[in-house]
Amino acid sequence: MKAFVVLAMLLEFAPAAAVAAPHQTLSIVLHSSSASTQRLPQYRAAAPIAVKVAGDARRFDAVTITATGPGGLAIRTPLARTDDGFQGAVRLVKPGTWTIALDAQLGSVSSAVAGIPLDVVAPDGSETAGYAGLFLAALMLVAGIFVLVRRDVVATARVAVDPTKRS
Numbered sequence: 001m002k003a004f005v006v007l008a009m010l011l012e013f014a015p016a017a018a019v020a021a022p023h024q025t026l027s028i029v030l031h032s033s034s035a036s037t038q039r040l041p042q043y044r045a046a047a048p049i050a051v052k053v054a055g056d057a058r059r060f061d062a063v064t065i066t067a068t069g070p071g072g073l074a075i076r077t078p079l080a081r082t083d084d085g086f087q088g089a090v091r092l093v094k095p096g097t098w099t100i101a102l103d104a105q106l107g108s109v110s111s112a113v114a115g116i117p118l119d120v121v122a123p124d125g126s127e128t129a130g131y132a133g134l135f136l137a138a139l140m141l142v143a144g145i146f147v148l149v150r151r152d153v154v155a156t157a158r159v160a161v162d163p164t165k166r167s
Helices: 002-019 126-161
Strands: 024-031 034-039 048-055 062-068 074-078 080-082 085-091 096-106 109-121
Touching: 024 096, 024 109, 034 109, 062 085, 074 085
Parallel strands: 024 048
Antiparallel strands: 024 034, 048 085, 062 074, 062 096, 080 085, 096 109
């Protein structure tokens, strides 16, 4: 019976790995008048994308991402300054092709840099399966605790009825 409880406890934490989605990253390195990118072939809709802008970005005062997506939907996200540039996160909410542009500001001068296309797809069913696994593991844990408590209650009742019997 105790093995059942240990198994249930182990299974409760196992689906957390299935639910945790891999990180989505987008790296942009600015070189005077051009930009090089390191990106994934596809991004999941509504999942955060960690964006890092480096290279000549260090000289800018501020950098903002403008993502333009399907149906003209636009999302603007300011990035935070780091030692080697800027970083932040953006969520592209709809599947389709999005174009990422960087709005850089140096003093009172503002300019748009880089038009980067990203392919955004609908999330797959693996996240739903992870949540279902987590629910089943929690249900097993609760059932195991219920069985242990019930067994202790029955054993206590036997001792109360006949003190010579012990389980």
